Amino acid sequence: MSEIILETRGLTKHYGGVHALTEADFTLRRGEHVAIMGDNGAGKSTFVRQITGVEKPTRGQIIFDGVEHTFESPIEAREAGIETVFQTLALADDLDVPSNLFLGREKVRFRLGPFSILDKRAMREATMAALVKTGVKIPNLSNTIRNMSGGQRQCVAIARTAAFKSKLVIMDEPTAALGVQETAQVENIIRTLKEAGEPLILISHNMRQVFDLVDRIVVFRRGRIVANLRKEETDGQDVVAYITGAKTGAEYEGAP
Amino acid sequence: MSEIILETRGLTKHYGGVHALTEADFTLRRGEHVAIMGDNGAGKSTFVRQITGVEKPTRGQIIFDGVEHTFESPIEAREAGIETVFQTLALADDLDVPSNLFLGREKVRFRLGPFSILDKRAMREATMAALVKTGVKIPNLSNTIRNMSGGQRQCVAIARTAAFKSKLVIMDEPTAALGVQETAQVENIIRTLKEAGEPLILISHNMRQVFDLVDRIVVFRRGRIVANLRKEETDGQDVVAYITGAKTGAEYEGAP
Amino acid sequence: MAQTTHGIGGLAYDPTKRTRPPELNVLAALILIILAFEVLGRMFIGDSFLFNTRENIDTLFNEQRLQIIILQVSIVGIIALGVTQVIITGGIDLSSGSVVGATAMIAMSFAQTAIVNGNPNPKAIFGEGMMDLPVIVPVLVGLGCGLFAGLVNGLLIAYTRIPPFIATLGMMVAARGCAKWWSKGNPISFPTESYAAIGKGMMPVLIFITLAVVFHLIMTQTRYGKHSYAIGSNEQAARMSGINVARHKVLVYAIAGMLAALAAIVLSSKNLTAQAGMGVMYELDAIAMAVIGGVSLQGGRGSIIGTVLGALIFGVIISGFTFLKLDAYYQEMVKGVIIVAAVVLDTWRQNQRGRG
Amino acid sequence: MAQTTHGIGGLAYDPTKRTRPPELNVLAALILIILAFEVLGRMFIGDSFLFNTRENIDTLFNEQRLQIIILQVSIVGIIALGVTQVIITGGIDLSSGSVVGATAMIAMSFAQTAIVNGNPNPKAIFGEGMMDLPVIVPVLVGLGCGLFAGLVNGLLIAYTRIPPFIATLGMMVAARGCAKWWSKGNPISFPTESYAAIGKGMMPVLIFITLAVVFHLIMTQTRYGKHSYAIGSNEQAARMSGINVARHKVLVYAIAGMLAALAAIVLSSKNLTAQAGMGVMYELDAIAMAVIGGVSLQGGRGSIIGTVLGALIFGVIISGFTFLKLDAYYQEMVKGVIIVAAVVLDTWRQNQRGRG
Amino acid sequence: DGIGVSMALFDDNFLTVLRNGIQAQADAQGLSVQIEDAQNDVAKQLDQINNFIASGVSAIIVNPVDTSATQAMTDAAAAAGVPLVYVNRQPINVDSLPDNQAFVASNESESSSQGFTEQCNQWAAAGKTEVSVYVLQGELSNQAAVQRTQNYYDVIEAGKCAVKVNIIDQQTANWSRDQATSLMTNWLSAGTPFDGVLANNDEMALGAIQAMKAAGIDMNAVIVSGVDATQDALASMQAGELDITVFQNAAAQGGGALDAAVKLAAGEAVDQKVYVPFELVTPANMADYLAKN
Numbered sequence A, B: 001m002s003e004i005i006l007e008t009r010g011l012t013k014h015y016g017g018v019h020a021l022t023e024a025d026f027t028l029r030r031g032e033h034v035a036i037m038g039d040n041g042a043g044k045s046t047f048v049r050q051i052t053g054v055e056k057p058t059r060g061q062i063i064f065d066g067v068e069h070t071f072e073s074p075i076e077a078r079e080a081g082i083e084t085v086f087q088t089l090a091l092a093d094d095l096d097v098p099s100n101l102f103l104g105r106e107k108v109r110f111r112l113g114p115f116s117i118l119d120k121r122a123m124r125e126a127t128m129a130a131l132v133k134t135g136v137k138i139p140n141l142s143n144t145i146r147n148m149s150g151g152q153r154q155c156v157a158i159a160r161t162a163a164f165k166s167k168l169v170i171m172d173e174p175t176a177a178l179g180v181q182e183t184a185q186v187e188n189i190i191r192t193l194k195e196a197g198e199p200l201i202l203i204s205h206n207m208r209q210v211f212d213l214v215d216r217i218v219v220f221r222r223g224r225i226v227a228n229l230r231k232e233e234t235d236g237q238d239v240v241a242y243i244t245g246a247k248t249g250a251e252y253e254g255a256p
Numbered sequence C, D: 001m002a003q004t005t006h007g008i009g010g011l012a013y014d015p016t017k018r019t020r021p022p023e024l025n026v027l028a029a030l031i032l033i034i035l036a037f038e039v040l041g042r043m044f045i046g047d048s049f050l051f052n053t054r055e056n057i058d059t060l061f062n063e064q065r066l067q068i069i070i071l072q073v074s075i076v077g078i079i080a081l082g083v084t085q086v087i088i089t090g091g092i093d094l095s096s097g098s099v100v101g102a103t104a105m106i107a108m109s110f111a112q113t114a115i116v117n118g119n120p121n122p123k124a125i126f127g128e129g130m131m132d133l134p135v136i137v138p139v140l141v142g143l144g145c146g147l148f149a150g151l152v153n154g155l156l157i158a159y160t161r162i163p164p165f166i167a168t169l170g171m172m173v174a175a176r177g178c179a180k181w182w183s184k185g186n187p188i189s190f191p192t193e194s195y196a197a198i199g200k201g202m203m204p205v206l207i208f209i210t211l212a213v214v215f216h217l218i219m220t221q222t223r224y225g226k227h228s229y230a231i232g233s234n235e236q237a238a239r240m241s242g243i244n245v246a247r248h249k250v251l252v253y254a255i256a257g258m259l260a261a262l263a264a265i266v267l268s269s270k271n272l273t274a275q276a277g278m279g280v281m282y283e284l285d286a287i288a289m290a291v292i293g294g295v296s297l298q299g300g301r302g303s304i305i306g307t308v309l310g311a312l313i314f315g316v317i318i319s320g321f322t323f324l325k326l327d328a329y330y331q332e333m334v335k336g337v338i339i340v341a342a343v344v345l346d347t348w349r350q351n352q353r354g355r356g
Numbered sequence E: 001d002g003i004g005v006s007m008a009l010f011d012d013n014f015l016t017v018l019r020n021g022i023q024a025q026a027d028a029q030g031l032s033v034q035i036e037d038a039q040n041d042v043a044k045q046l047d048q049i050n051n052f053i054a055s056g057v058s059a060i061i062v063n064p065v066d067t068s069a070t071q072a073m074t075d076a077a078a079a080a081g082v083p084l085v086y087v088n089r090q091p092i093n094v095d096s097l098p099d100n101q102a103f104v105a106s107n108e109s110e111s112s113s114q115g116f117t118e119q120c121n122q123w124a125a126a127g128k129t130e131v132s133v134y135v136l137q138g139e140l141s142n143q144a145a146v147q148r149t150q151n152y153y154d155v156i157e158a159g160k161c162a163v164k165v166n167i168i169d170q171q172t173a174n175w176s177r178d179q180a181t182s183l184m185t186n187w188l189s190a191g192t193p194f195d196g197v198l199a200n201n202d203e204m205a206l207g208a209i210q211a212m213k214a215a216g217i218d219m220n221a222v223i224v225s226g227v228d229a230t231q232d233a234l235a236s237m238q239a240g241e242l243d244i245t246v247f248q249n250a251a252a253q254g255g256g257a258l259d260a261a262v263k264l265a266a267g268e269a270v271d272q273k274v275y276v277p278f279e280l281v282t283p284a285n286m287a288d289y290l291a292k293n
């Protein structure tokens, strides 16, 4: 078992003429928590979409858990052990909370292939337990996601990721819409992952949060990785300098 | 001309059995900047939807600029002078940035009723100017909103509100998805509004931002207003106490 | 931990005011239409719509009418069950009517009897050896046709990502062509007795109701149902949550195809003949039944119960017109108005709640 | 401030690689289909599809064929222009074919001539005074019918919020009923010369192309177009941004209704008769033309140019089949396959770019 | 009480005349009839019959959508004891009809063959020995279309045609004038010389004529035949364009069917089979038909 859980080499994505991601070389070690920071439109979510099989990279390699993968769809990435909270949340608007939490891996009472009979009560109870951890309040779980507030939705997406075992967790701005209490709770969830030794990629614009939670910060600018900083060796102002382009990491010379 | 630009009396909204907003009495003076804070699902966005005509309140009165209004649609609210950045952003995914910015009030070269001829160039230029103020970077303005990053979308929605004159601006978590620089820029936009004497309702979960920008903080809990605090007379911890329910404002006794 | 069984706190919640299921509105529309016919009947033709008024028969209800109300929509109803599932996943199936035509022709040609009234079958398609086959043969052949059409639809939609409207429109045109080509436009008649039994009497109703119950359970209680709603609600999200969307769609269209084929078998059996024009416009009726029953064409919302109620509304309208001796010239105009009115009523009552 | 005319900085952007407009793919499909017919023609029947091979005429192209290719789709094409706008706003119009039927009947009865071959008109609907009216009368009456149908559709959809599918399905049924009722199923024939001139020769093509240009400009250059795309893209967002969605929808359906009515006028003039069954299934053809041309049934995407190309694909297919003397029994099957293939090609090439 | 009528299709010229014949006869006798439109759907027709039975009509007239689907209708009416009359199209079970059922119809196999035989004679009279023709078919799923096309081949095979006939192409225009115009124009664009057009009905014949006129073809050089003798067709014949059509006495069939239904309802005996013959119409006798449709 290698030290490194995820590695990308030369990962690149163009949308028509837009070079959203250029030659990204990224590594993540087992048990490590890394933050990705960067301006709006710097290519952070694009990076996440490439490594989770949502889109097909223009070129580049993805090595996960020692094996090179070309995920054709998010199912494959999930089956390989990557759990993701996407920035768009990826919830089904017309379904209620338990259905969304267990989407794609429902608890069943009888196995009958696609016609397996659902164990609704068990899913409902597990949902409550998972949501309580995020600290969110939802007066009626049978309401559809369409009728949830922004923060409630985000908590459902986070609970979904946290409720299942995985080899790597990716969270794209998980606390953007959360209130003070809920943010604290989600940060607790992340700390629990750290203790359990599960690696994490956290995308966030919140400097305090990043310095509180992660071991290392990777900065994206204009579609390129421009810095790779150990938390102890940097500070907020330094990171901002990389984000804005005032500085560029030594090993990334030539980046714009 | 009265001192008060917006007042609600007993504003209440039930969704089926969910009491999302209960008896909200709220006032906003001319030139005043007020923040609304509260847990996820506390009813903040519901409050905004009622006063902007997106939904019809179950009961209660809305007095805007001295006149009682029952807005049947957001058009009427906008025509009365209320500009809003909704939490859901309300952008048309298949249109490009300038089209979204001027949606519903396009610049035209010839007036011909619905068949008025658009002045695309002028809109494009005005769009660039408005976006530059938000600090966002968008490599190709003709890309559709569907292909924009979370922060880029939010900046488009903010630029749209800031680009037009109004009597009241409402922003529902405007910087949730924004990066460090963009957040600073948007805060500058808000300060400019303050200087121009335009009143503002800002919904935010960001304590620092709220204390930086506004005059007064109103706290929602479980669909009710539970505190109304002048900035000078409170601090972060105090506000959190109201949000979590550890404290309740004297004049709001009986609230849960 | 959780304060109530309904959620985990936050706002006040009054469980007695839960939103009413939309099927109730459809049911209300159905009852309203029946009442309208009853009242109009008593006013204008001095007869009762539902109750028996003939002296020589002593039942409370006009049973013949109750039977025909549901009998005449059972066959399209069977199709509508499949169409409902397709629409719930956010798709549409325009091919079902044509698949009925093609399947009826093909299945019937394997169901012919050799001797008719002592003479050889004048409409025989195949030779001697293929006559008087056991009933399972035409049934399996027919279901096979439906399965094939459904698979083609599903595979096209799932893997080439073309809009369902186009894939099934193509199938609609092609299957109708196939129906005409099969026997060069000639009708195919004289089925065996066992084949004729499939659609005899109230059998179509029985088949329709049984299937409705089965699919109601499937849509509400199984993973298949849950995934169908999820895909219709937000396909991208369903994919990102790890549902195998493509495979699921193939399954849904295959089931819809088989249901259309089953409808064709029942239809040709009931009519003792198959002709290439069978099933024309059934796709629209089936879709209309589903939509009247509250199934959203945006996908993600609706139910089998709703569709069954929608089918009944159709049946009541058709029977009611004949009952009122409404001039055929006006029937279509009034039918158009009623279809719209039923949905307006439904939509309006839902909005009422939303504002409540 | 802005670094390029394309945006305001951020990522590297290569303007030469801008995404190709989807219409190019449709055009490619059209050319491919024409080439296929040319090649098949030379292989199997030793004749050219496009070029003139007759000795007695000396033009490069087979002009008669080029004319009929577009002439035969012009009338449905006119309908498709309206349907395109409806679909772009996220709606659908199933009523257009029936509106054609009803309008043709009504307009034609105001366009009759008194004397046919020296005898009184045997199909006269109205009395003496209503014969040989100026051509403007039937045209205005016809457009009025279309406007009425469109307004009813639009008002229903905009103000009762019922799905467009249902509102226009209701109108489809009702208008077909109206067409049959108007003259109790009898055809109406023998129009005045001036009415007959509307659809004579290549006039339908001229009308179609002129309208296509006008509506292309409207959809790309005016507020009407912008709002149509916005509503189709995200109706809720359009409403929240202050577009009067209801009023706009009424306008869109009214325009679509009038275009259907215009098609009816041209059609009845071209055929010198009006029959209750006119326009059956035109709605599906019109929708198919639009969708083949890249108009998304989800709303928000598509163009008039695409629809015109879609119509041409239809025209080429019909002419090509006759040219190849393809057996009528196979035509429909092949047509279904081609419709699907055209869209598959389009979708596939778009995906290719997306991955590029 | 009253008589229920289920017509195959309302928006069909010929069937409209037939329907009017039924209505006229009923008005004359002061009877109430209820006429339904089966819209060419066999299943709908069977349902209509069941609805009539549920409403307690005294007799039913059926103009069958599909003549091979009549067994189920016969069974339904017989089970309820309601008399039934088939009109215009000969039911497949004509030889085994129960006593209280009858039919009034024309023999489709005579329809287009009369016209076509005449067309052959006209070619022969013009001195031709071999001709090339186009065939316009009605809807392929419709039996009348299949039968009328088959009649052409039967005439040729039986040697009843005076000239040798080459069919250049045979396509469907779905009974429609507009589609026939387009189809004919497509044919003309190939430039193949031809001597005539055989159309399954008058509407398509008229469409073909319009296309030929637009292309500047001399209408005296081609012989065009249709079926139905509609007013439009007769006007075209007067103008020297259409050469041959065939008249089927729809009103007589309709009236006859109603009479039979009334008698059966009253328990009287009737002829179980009534044939109304087709009549050939050419410019020579067309004046007789101007007021008949």
Ligand SMILES: Nc1ncnc2c1ncn2[C@@H]1O[C@H](COP(=O)(O)OP(=O)(O)OP(=O)(O)O)[C@@H](O)[C@H]1O
Residues within 6 Å of the ligand: A015, A016, A018, A020, A038, A039, A040, A041, A042, A043, A044, A045, A046, A047, A087, B137, B138, B139, B143, B146, B147, B148, B149, B150, B151, B152, B177, B179, D010, D011
């Ligand atoms: N499908 C697409 N087509 C064209 N351009 C796209 C597409 N998706 C993303 N982009 C562009 O790629 C760039 C990177 O977007 P991305 O979503 O990765 O940004 P991000 O770093 O996640 O920003 P944010 O912090 O705002 O979420 C943006 O400029 C965006 O406009």
Ligand SMILES: Nc1ncnc2c1ncn2[C@@H]1O[C@H](COP(=O)(O)OP(=O)(O)OP(=O)(O)O)[C@@H](O)[C@H]1O
Residues within 6 Å of the ligand: A137, A138, A139, A143, A146, A147, A148, A149, A150, A151, A152, A177, A179, B015, B016, B018, B020, B038, B039, B040, B041, B042, B043, B044, B045, B046, B047, B087, C010, C011
């Ligand atoms: N249409 C609706 N139907 C039913 N319940 C609704 C509807 N809209 C909102 N709610 C409920 O009302 C409550 C208040 O929602 P609201 O969006 O106002 O919260 P919020 O204070 O804006 O939260 P956030 O900070 O997460 O945005 C939530 O519990 C939500 O589930």
Ligand SMILES: [Mg+2]
Residues within 6 Å of the ligand: A044, A045, A046, A087, A172, B149, B150, B151
């Ligand atoms: Mg992002």
Ligand SMILES: [Mg+2]
Residues within 6 Å of the ligand: A149, A150, A151, B044, B045, B046, B087, B172
């Ligand atoms: Mg909110």
